[in-house]
Amino acid sequence: MRTGLYPGTFDPITLGHVDIIKRACKLVDRLVIGVAINRDKGPLFTLEERVAMVEAECALLSARTGTEIVVHPFENLLIDCARDVGAGIIIRGLRAVADFEYEFQMVGMNRKLDADITTVFLMAEADRQAIASKLVKEIARLGGEVSHFVPHEVATALKAKFAR
Template sequence: MRIGLYPGTFDPVTLGHMDIIERATLFLDRLVIGVAINRDKGPLFSLEERVSMIETEVSALRERTGIEIVVHPFENLLIDCAHDVGASVIVRGLRAVADFEYEFQMVGMNRALDSSIETVFLMADARRQAIASKLVKEIARLGGDVVKFVPSRVNEQLRERFGPVNPR
């Protein structure tokens, strides 16, 4: 059984994340979405809210693909989380060259910790390459419309947090 782990803070989950999740189901039997607690990043949404967002967004994908998709919060080392969930593959999304440089370092460290776990990179869909959770939050905070960047339910949660979109 091919088990993959797709880790991130998902604060909030974006259409870019959903694209990577959907494409990962094409080559995995089970996908674990590891939601990092990562207190250092000071997330906008609580762990429970982020887990709930992802659960809501992947429910239709589970039904459509028949692939087991599990949402798993974690606070330990990524490689330890991979062991905990039985993953032999870590799935990472890449948007740009800058992402690759950071991810390249992470792969090297993870391979030094456990060379049996492979990392697979999926390039972001061209329409989704500019989407970053940090930018989405900033746009929403300043009253911008993020409907093109996040699932509709996530957009509603951002609007509840920050108020309505400013008219132009």
């Protein structure tokens, strides 16, 4: 069984993330969504909230694609997380050239740590490529409409978060 790991903070999960997950389901039998515990980023949503949002979206995708999708919080090195979940593939989403430069460095470092784990880059559909969680949060914070960028439940959660 081919297992892939798609890591991120998912603060919050966006339609760009969902598009990458759909594409990743075509490549693997089991997809682990690694929700990073990154205290340095100061996430808007708690780990529990982020995991719940990702699980809600992935339940629908798993049923549609037949791919087993598991949500797995992690705080260790990405390569160690990949080993922990038995992933031979790390899936990364790319939006722009700036993403590639950072990801290129990460691939090089990860290859030194474990040459048996391959990184695959996927791009979301063109209309989803510019979506970034950071920008979505800023739009929501300023009262803008985010339903074009995130699943319905996430848009509702963002509105509730900023209504406080």
